[in-house]
Amino acid sequence: MHVVAVVTQKGGSGKSTLSVGLAMAAMQRSERVALIEADAQGTISKWRERRENPYPRVERVADPADIELVISRLQGDGIWLAIIDTAATNNVLATRAIACADLCLIPARPSAADIEAAIPTLIAIRRLDRRFAFVLNQTPTRGARLSEAAASLSSLGVLALPFIGQRNDHQDALGAGLGVTEFAPEGKASEEILALWGWISERLIVESNDHGQAALKTAC
């Protein structure tokens, strides 16, 4: 099973939106996808309540010690991808999520404030020797600020592609209990999320070939 943690202490950068969007994009291949909500704010559970389709499975975790148990249970139940949505703080729960992840995604809007706020998260990820990629989210369609932000993030580490634009479909999909790929399958937001999932899934496959699943799990 692949585990992806979406982490940054900066609030509102798109952790929950990307977690949902990517889980639903991955579900186009298989329903054996789960979301782990490690944020008391409950954005994912509230989204799940608005949803009629029983998939993806959503697990809530409040105690850091429970993350490993939940991951083992999901693995035992045949889940092949778990995406952990974390809170906007570097708490013990977020740190455990990072430790358990095969890949950490750090969303950032193209602003100095978001990029600066990602640094403590990046330090925690490096300390735990986890793989990571930045995701530029809520980007304008054009502008110098975007290329400056992309250059800053690229200097700090890997930047995932494509960037995810600022699009109403993301907000409307979340409100309707849907992923953006279900809400507006032909839209630009859906196209970007599917392409981002393609980028991420390639990294996950390369990583499991490099290290083997057993080695990955011992880190958690």
Ligand SMILES: Nc1ncnc2c1ncn2[C@@H]1O[C@H](COP(=O)(O)OP(=O)(O)OP(=O)(O)O)[C@@H](O)[C@H]1O
């Ligand atoms: N690409 C996007 N386009 C448009 N709106 C977006 C996009 N990404 C996120 N949003 C909106 O930005 C707001 C914050 O997003 P979200 O709740 O996913 O951030 P978060 O990092 O999970 O926040 P928190 O730190 O509070 O958990 C929401 O209203 C969401 O709908």
Ligand SMILES: [Mg+2]
């Ligand atoms: Mg959130």
